[in-house]
Amino acid sequence: MNNEPKIHPWQKVLDNPWLLLVLGVLIPILSYTAWGWVELLLTKPALLP
Amino acid sequence: MCGTTGLSVCLDAQRFIKLNAVCGIVFLLLGGVAALLLALTRWQTVHLLPVDWFYRLLTFHGINMLILWILFFEVAILTFTCTTPLNARLFSRKIAWASFGMMLTGAVMVDYIILAGQADVMMTSYLPLLAHPLFYLGIILVAVGTLIGVFNFFATLYVAKRDRAYEGSLPIVTFGALAAAIIAVVTLLHGAVVMIPTFTYAMGWTAQPDPAWYRLIWWGLGHQSQQVNVCAMVAVWYLLSHITVGARPINEAVCRTAFVLYVLFINLASAHHLLVDPGVGAAWKIWNTSYAMYLAVLASMVHGFTVPAGVELAMREKGYTRGIFGWVTALPWKNPAFSGTALSLVIFGFLGGITGVTLGTQQINIIAHNTLRIPGHFHVTVVGGTTLAFMALAYYVIPLIFQRDFICRGVARVQPWLFGFGIVLLAFGMSFAGTMGVPRRSWDIDAQGVYGPAAHLWLGVLGIGGILAFTGLLLFALLCVGTLFFGPKIEGRAMADWGTPPALAGSQPGSLANDHYATKGTIVLTLTFLACFAVYYFANWKALADVWPVR
Structure with missing residues (x-):
C-alpha cells in the first residue's frame, strides 16, 4: 500500500525548474525573436523614388 | 547561524551578496546624480546641461540605473534566495x-567610456549610431558575467535538491527568484546576440548589422531586463510582507502560477518598443503586445491582490478586525521596509501597471510613442516599483548580512516616503508633459516654439520631483554606507526591530484560513484599481479618437 500523498500534476510542473527554464526560453524566443526575425527577413527593400 | 533569524548562512554566499549589493548601490548613486542633472535640464526654465553632456549623461543614467544597479542587486538577491532559505551552500565560489x-570590469569599462565622451548613443545605442568598441565589450562582459551568476544560481538549486537540503517545493521567495533567473537567461542571450556583432562592427571587422534587426534583438535585452526586475520585485514583496507583518501567500499554487505566467509571457512586452517600426507586421505586434501580454498582466494583478490580501489576513488574524480598513491604520508605516514595500506595490500597480497596459495597446501607442509619457510610465515601474522594493529590502539585508544596525533610524523611516513621493511627482510631470506632446530624449523644446505654459509647468513638476527623489536616493546611499562604517555592531544579538504590529489578546494565528470574506478590504482596493484602470483606458481611446475628429 502506497501512503505517499498524491501530487497534483500542475504542482509537479511548478516544482520542476528545468521544465520551466525550457518553456521560459522557448516561448519568448519563438513568439518574439524568431517570428520577428522571419518577418524582417521577408521584408523587401523599399524602392527609391 | 544568524542570531536574528536562526537561519544557516553560507559564508561564501554572504560575501557575494555583500559585494554585489554594495556595487549595485554605488551604481545607483552614480545613476542618481546623472538623474538629478537631467531633471534640471528637462526643467526648461533651469536647462542646466549643455547639449553634449545632456546626451552623455542620459546614456550614463540609463545604463547605470536600468542595467548596472539592477543586475548587481539581482545577483545579490539570487545568491541569497538559493542559499539561506534552502539551507544550502553556494555551488561554486x-x-x-x-x-x-x-560584471565589475564590464561596468567600469562602460561607465568610463561614456564619461570620456566616446559613447553618446544613449542606452539603446541604436545603429547606425556608433560608440567606441569598449562600450559594447563592457556590456558583453556585464551580460556574460550575469549569465554566469545565473548559472551558479541554477547549479546551487540542483545541488540543494540532490542533497535534500530542503524538502517539498521551493519557498515562494526562491520560486520568484527562479522566475527572475529564467527571464534573465532569455534577456542575457539576446544581449550577447546583439552586442557581439555590433562590437565586431565597431572594431571594423564585420559589416553593419541591420538597424531593424538590431532594434528587435536589443529590446530582447533592454526591456526583458526590466522583467527580471519585476519578478525579483514581486519576490521581495512576498518576503518583506512576511518579515514585517507575518503575511503569507493566501494561495501558494495561484501565486506560483502567476510567476509561471511571467516566465512564459512577460518577455513579449519587449514588442511594444517596435509598435511603430515598419519591419514587423500587425499580427506580430498585436499578438506580442496584447493577447499574450494580457496573461502577464493577469499575473501582475494576481500578485497585486495576493500580497495585500496576505497582509490583511495576517493583520485580521492578529486581532485588527475593525471595519473594512481598520487593519490598514494598524500597519507598521514607520518601518521603512514595510512602507517601501507598500509604496512600491501601489506605485507599480496603480500608476505603472495602468499606464503600461494602456501605452502597450497598439492603437493608443501611436499618440504616446516617443513622448515623455513613456519615461513617465517606466519611472513608476522600475524606480517607484523595483528600486523602492530593493531599497526596502536593504533595511533588513544590511543589518543581517553586515551585522550592523542602521544609523539615523529616524531618517531611514522617512526615506521611502520622500523617494516615493519624489518619483510620483517626477512621473506625473513627465506623463502630463508627454500628453501635451513633449518628446522624450530632447535637450531643448523651446526651439520648436509649439509648447505652451502648461507643458512648461509640468516640466517644472518633473524637476521638483527629480530633486525630491534624488534627495531620497542620496539619503538611502548615505544611510547604507554610513551603516557599513559606523552602524552599531550586532555581534550575536538580534537586529534592532523596525516595528511589527503585535498580536492582540485573544487572536489566533490561522483562524481565518478558510474565511473567503476575510480580505474584504483588499477586494474594495482591487475594485478601486479596476475602476481607475477603466477610466484611464477609455480616456486614452477618447484622446485617440480626438486625433481624427469626424464632423
Missing part, C-alpha cells in the same frame, strides 16, 4: 568570483 569580476 570560483564561478561567483568569475561572474562578479566580469
Whole structure:
C-alpha cells in the first residue's frame, strides 16, 4: 500500500525548474525573436523614388 | 547561524551578496546624480546641461540605473534566495568570483567610456549610431558575467535538491527568484546576440548589422531586463510582507502560477518598443503586445491582490478586525521596509501597471510613442516599483548580512516616503508633459516654439520631483554606507526591530484560513484599481479618437 500523498500534476510542473527554464526560453524566443526575425527577413527593400 | 533569524548562512554566499549589493548601490548613486542633472535640464526654465553632456549623461543614467544597479542587486538577491532559505551552500565560489569580476570590469569599462565622451548613443545605442568598441565589450562582459551568476544560481538549486537540503517545493521567495533567473537567461542571450556583432562592427571587422534587426534583438535585452526586475520585485514583496507583518501567500499554487505566467509571457512586452517600426507586421505586434501580454498582466494583478490580501489576513488574524480598513491604520508605516514595500506595490500597480497596459495597446501607442509619457510610465515601474522594493529590502539585508544596525533610524523611516513621493511627482510631470506632446530624449523644446505654459509647468513638476527623489536616493546611499562604517555592531544579538504590529489578546494565528470574506478590504482596493484602470483606458481611446475628429 502506497501512503505517499498524491501530487497534483500542475504542482509537479511548478516544482520542476528545468521544465520551466525550457518553456521560459522557448516561448519568448519563438513568439518574439524568431517570428520577428522571419518577418524582417521577408521584408523587401523599399524602392527609391 | 544568524542570531536574528536562526537561519544557516553560507559564508561564501554572504560575501557575494555583500559585494554585489554594495556595487549595485554605488551604481545607483552614480545613476542618481546623472538623474538629478537631467531633471534640471528637462526643467526648461533651469536647462542646466549643455547639449553634449545632456546626451552623455542620459546614456550614463540609463545604463547605470536600468542595467548596472539592477543586475548587481539581482545577483545579490539570487545568491541569497538559493542559499539561506534552502539551507544550502553556494555551488561554486570560483564561478561567483568569475561572474562578479566580469560584471565589475564590464561596468567600469562602460561607465568610463561614456564619461570620456566616446559613447553618446544613449542606452539603446541604436545603429547606425556608433560608440567606441569598449562600450559594447563592457556590456558583453556585464551580460556574460550575469549569465554566469545565473548559472551558479541554477547549479546551487540542483545541488540543494540532490542533497535534500530542503524538502517539498521551493519557498515562494526562491520560486520568484527562479522566475527572475529564467527571464534573465532569455534577456542575457539576446544581449550577447546583439552586442557581439555590433562590437565586431565597431572594431571594423564585420559589416553593419541591420538597424531593424538590431532594434528587435536589443529590446530582447533592454526591456526583458526590466522583467527580471519585476519578478525579483514581486519576490521581495512576498518576503518583506512576511518579515514585517507575518503575511503569507493566501494561495501558494495561484501565486506560483502567476510567476509561471511571467516566465512564459512577460518577455513579449519587449514588442511594444517596435509598435511603430515598419519591419514587423500587425499580427506580430498585436499578438506580442496584447493577447499574450494580457496573461502577464493577469499575473501582475494576481500578485497585486495576493500580497495585500496576505497582509490583511495576517493583520485580521492578529486581532485588527475593525471595519473594512481598520487593519490598514494598524500597519507598521514607520518601518521603512514595510512602507517601501507598500509604496512600491501601489506605485507599480496603480500608476505603472495602468499606464503600461494602456501605452502597450497598439492603437493608443501611436499618440504616446516617443513622448515623455513613456519615461513617465517606466519611472513608476522600475524606480517607484523595483528600486523602492530593493531599497526596502536593504533595511533588513544590511543589518543581517553586515551585522550592523542602521544609523539615523529616524531618517531611514522617512526615506521611502520622500523617494516615493519624489518619483510620483517626477512621473506625473513627465506623463502630463508627454500628453501635451513633449518628446522624450530632447535637450531643448523651446526651439520648436509649439509648447505652451502648461507643458512648461509640468516640466517644472518633473524637476521638483527629480530633486525630491534624488534627495531620497542620496539619503538611502548615505544611510547604507554610513551603516557599513559606523552602524552599531550586532555581534550575536538580534537586529534592532523596525516595528511589527503585535498580536492582540485573544487572536489566533490561522483562524481565518478558510474565511473567503476575510480580505474584504483588499477586494474594495482591487475594485478601486479596476475602476481607475477603466477610466484611464477609455480616456486614452477618447484622446485617440480626438486625433481624427469626424464632423
